[in-house]
Amino acid sequence: MHDVSTLIYVLGTFFEAVATFLAVTHTSHKEDTDDIIKNLKAERDNFKQDYLLERKRRLEIESKYEELKKKLENTV
Incomplete structure (x- = not known):
């Protein structure tokens, strides 16, 4: 009976250690993911700002161009 309770205790401790390890690695992975998302959002905002500036210049x-085209048509 003593061997069975020791085996149960050892297995319980092992599962607890595995669960703790998984919890710690999951938390670290979440922090990495948060950093990646933060960087992607900043990059998206920069691209949006660049796009709006280029759009303004293009317009x-x-x-x-339309003004010059009209002047050219009027001179011909």
Whole structure:
């Protein structure tokens, strides 16, 4: 009977150690994931800002092009 209770105690301790290990690695992985998400959001915001600046420039150039095109049509 003593051997069975010792075996149960050892197995319980082993499972507890495995569960603790998995909990610790899961927490670390979550922190890494949070950092990755934070970096991706910052990169997304930078791309959005760059896109909006390029769009503004493109619209300005298109409007200047249309003005010059109209002037050219009027001179011909």
